[in-house]
Amino acid sequence: MATEAQALEAGIAACRAGDFGKARHLLEAALAVAPQAVAGWAALGQACARQGDHAAASRALQRAIAIDPQSSALRLNWAFVLRVQGDAPAARRELLAILQREPGNALAHYNLGNLLLELREADAAEQHYQAALAHAPGNTEARYNLACLWRDRGDVSAALALLREVLAQAPRHAGAWHNLAGCHRALGDWPAARDGYRQALTIEDSALSRYALATLDLLEARWQSGWAGYEARWQACGIAEPAIALERWQGAAVAPTARLLIIAEQGFGDVLQFVRFVPALRTRFAHVTLVCPTPLWRLLAASLGDTVTVLDAIPAQDGYTHWLPLMSLARALKIDEAALAAYATPYLRSTQPPTRFETGRRRIGLCWTGSTTQADNARRSVPLGLLRQLATVPGVCWHNLQQGKGQEASAAGFELVDDSGSWRDFDDTAAYMAGxxxxxxxxxxVAHLAGALGKPVWLMSRFDADWRWLLDRDDSPWYPSLRLFRQPRPGDWPAVVAAVAQAINAP
Structure with a gap:
């Protein structure tokens, strides 16, 4: 018996020390002969969970709970395992049951807040984070998660204050420094944002912080450091790079027979923005192939096809010597504002003639939101209720450029000519916009497509503009035909719409 007890204690000690493989080995042996040792089952559950074996963790914790059904700590751990396994309803029931018995259980409130946030029930999550802090003011992670929730909701100043409290408690909290930087950035305090990202990186080499700092560099026209840091985008965004077994081109001179494969990436706008760099690569490579999404294929093939092969699927790689993701071209080519000027616009053209409309009124195309899959889409979208006032501008006929959303505009009181149902791809959209x-x-x-076509385009931008639009200017080196209307302060879309209305009415 003494040996069994020693093995059990050694297993629990190994678990506390973080040696989960050893802990599991010792605990499984000890529990085979002492199956009523609840502390052993609890430690085994923790060891299995930390190894990623959540099914085994669940079994161990259920054994522990069967011995001590009143233990909130055991049920908290089991709820966590259920959540990780994807059984959110069961995890929620366990946490609510704990809180029914112990309304002041701060950890149960905290864990339920995390679960509800994953379930996109932000208001309920906020209530439980607040409750966790009311019962345990020292819960740093509850305070941090609440701050992140407020930031995502747009309560940036409140989030900033709460993140400062987190850092007062935990000065080396890398996530808090990163999100503090994001709050400063949203408020236009660029030096403080830069300092926050750098502080985060001194604590933890995070791809997300490197990527965020890179986009801040680009926003401030620090082009070369920006492009270098921008290579962290894959890891930061949780996207796997294409598995291409070729030498990655970094901008160096190559043999006259070299053949380059370029893979488009990220959103349609990113492809439209960076594809301008592709044709000139024929002066460096014997052959250049661009792989792009199918909805862009007709447009890009028509625009680049004289010098570049455009495909909508990755070909066999044995015909190539080098490859590169499309948005890495800027780093390879050392693009800055001066270099960008060499890539003239327009550089795209439709396969079709411009759509013809009746004369007599000025025809303006409208796009007010982007892909809902983009994390910050809500912040870049202009409320239709505000845009509705533009419908009364005399002499203008408004056209919908938001494919599939014409009825949404009508429901908001903004009647648009809607021909978008007939568009098959970006080539059709380009022909329509050309008219x-x-x-x-x-x-x-839509902004990138219009700019690449050389069409006059007015872009309504949030206060902390995307990195592409730089700072303190209403023009863009990317698109000479583009004019920027920026929020004068965070969230001030009414001022933007008023400025647009005034500009439309100007002689």
Whole structure:
């Protein structure tokens, strides 16, 4: 018996020390002969969970709970395992049951807040984070998660204050420094944002912080450091790079027979923005192939096809010597504002003639939101209720450029000519836009398409603009035909719409 007890104690000690493999080995042996040792089952559950074996962790914790059904600590751990396994309803029931018995259990409130946030029930999550802090003011992670929730909701100043409290408690909290930087950035305090990202990186080499700092570099026209840091985008965004077994081109001179494969990436707007660099690569490579999404294929093949092969699927790699993701071209080519000027616009053209409209009125295309899959889409989208006032501008016929959302505009009281149902791809959209007099858009692929076509385009931008639009200017080196209307303060879309209305009415 003494040996069994020693093995059990050694297993629990190994678990506390973080040696989970050893802990599991010792505990499984000890529990085979002492199956009523609840502390052993609890430690075994923790060891299995930390190894990623959540099924075994669940079994161990259920054994422990069967011995001590009143233990809130055991049920908290089991709820966590259920959540990780994807059984959110069961995890929720366990946590609510704990709180029914112990309304002041701060850890149960905290864990339920985390679960509800994953379930996109932000208001309920906020209540439980607040309750956790009311019962345990020292719960740093509850305070941190609440701050992140407020930041995501747009309560940036409140989030900033709460993150400062987190850092007062935990000065080396890398996530708090990163999100503090994000709050400063949203408020236009660029030096404080830069300092926050750098502080985060001194604590933890996070791809997300490197990527965020890179986009801040680009926003401030620190082009070369920005492009270098921008290579962290894959890891930061949780996206796997294409598995291409070729040498990655970094901008160096190559043999006259070299053949380059370029893979498009990220959103449609990113492809439209960076594809300008592709044709000139024929002066460096014997052959250049661009792989792009199918909805862009007709447009890009028509625009680049004289010098570049455009495909909508990755070909066999044995015909190539080098490859590169499309947005890495800027780093390889050392693009800055001066270099960008060599890539003239327009550089795209539709396979079709411009759509013809009746004369007599100015025709303006409108796009007010982007892909809902983009995390910050809500912040870049202009409320239709505000845009509705533009419908009364005399002499203007408004056209919908938001494919599939014409009825949404009508429901908001803004009647638009809606021909978008007939568009098959970006080539159709480009031909339609070519017949319009002006494009008015939020920060979406429509802005890039219009700029690449050389069409007059007005972009309505949030206060902390996307990195592409730089700072303190209403023009863009990327698109000479583009004019920027920036929020004068965070969230001030009414001022933007008023400025657009005034500009439309100007002689």
């Amino acid at each position: 319009l007099d002006l494009i008015l858009t939020s920060c979406t692929s």
